C-alpha cells in the first residue's frame with residue numbers, strides 16, 4: 001500500500017454561506033428590522049470571548065457576486081461546537097431574512113510533506129508554538145477572503161494517491177516555494193475535508209489586496225501539483241465585514 005502523508009489536525013472549520021432575502025428584509029417594518037439587527041449583534045458579540053479563551057476564531061465577509069451575500073467562517077474545537085453555532089444563528093430573528101447558499105465542513109490540517117517526512121521526535125507537536133499557531137489560527141481579519149474547495153486528481157494517468165511519498169514531497173516542496181513568494185501578502189489556511197465534505201480540501205486565503213489572490217492562484221496553476229493534479233470547485237471572494245459595516249450593508 002502507498003504511504004499516506006501524516007497529518008496534524010487543529011480546529012474544526014465551518015464556512016457558512018448565506019444570502020440575504022431582500023424582499024422580506026425590505027418588507028419588514030423598522031421594529032422588526034431593529035430586533036433582527038439586535039439579535040445579530042448579540043450573536044456576533046459572542047465571538048470575541050471564544051477567541052480570547054483560545055477556543056476558536058470567527059470572521060464574517062460579504063461575498064461579491066451571486067453565489068452568496070456573506071460568509072461566516074468559524075473555527076472551533078469540535079463538530080458539536082460548529083453545529084451549535086449554525087443552529088444558534090438559525091434561531092435568531094435575522095436568520096429569517098437569509099437563505100442558505102452553501103456550506104463547507106473541514107478541519108485545519110498540516111501534513112508532513114514539509115517536515116522532511118519524519119513523524120517528528122515523538123513530542124507533542126502542539127507544544128511547538130509555530131505548529132500550534134497554524135493548527136489553531138486566529139483569523140487575521142484581513143480586508144479580503146477567497147475560499148474554494150479542491151481535490152487532488154485520481155485519474156489513471158494522473159493519480160496523486162498513486163505517487164510515492166518522495167515524489168509527492170518533491171512536488172509539494174515546489175508548491176511551498178511559490179507560496180512563500182506571497183509571504184506577507186496572502187495568508188492561507190488549508191483545511192482537510194476527506195470524509196467531511198464533497199471535496200478533499202478547503203482553501204481559505206486572506207489578503208489586504210484582493211489582486212494577490214489572482215496572482216497566487218494563477219502562478220500555482222503552472223506548478224505541477226496544481227497543473228497536473230489540482231481539481232477546483234467554486235470560488236468565493238469577498239470583503240471583510242465588521243459589525244458596523246454589516247449594519248451599513250443592511251441599511252435601507
Ligand code: VOV
Nearest residue numbers: 110111113114176179180182186188190201203217220226
Ligand atoms: C499562501 C501561500 C501558500 C503557502 C506558503 C503554501 C505552502 C504549503 C505547504 C508547505 C504545504 C505542505 C505542508 C502543509 O502545510 O500541509 C501545503 C499544503 C497544501 N497546500 Fe499550500 N501553500 C500556499 C497556498 C496554497 C494555495 C493557494 C492552494 C490551492 C492550490 C491552487 O493551485 O489553487 C494550496 C493548496 C494546498 C493543499 C491542498 C495542501 C495539502 C496537500 C496535501 O496533499 O496534503 N496552498 N501548502
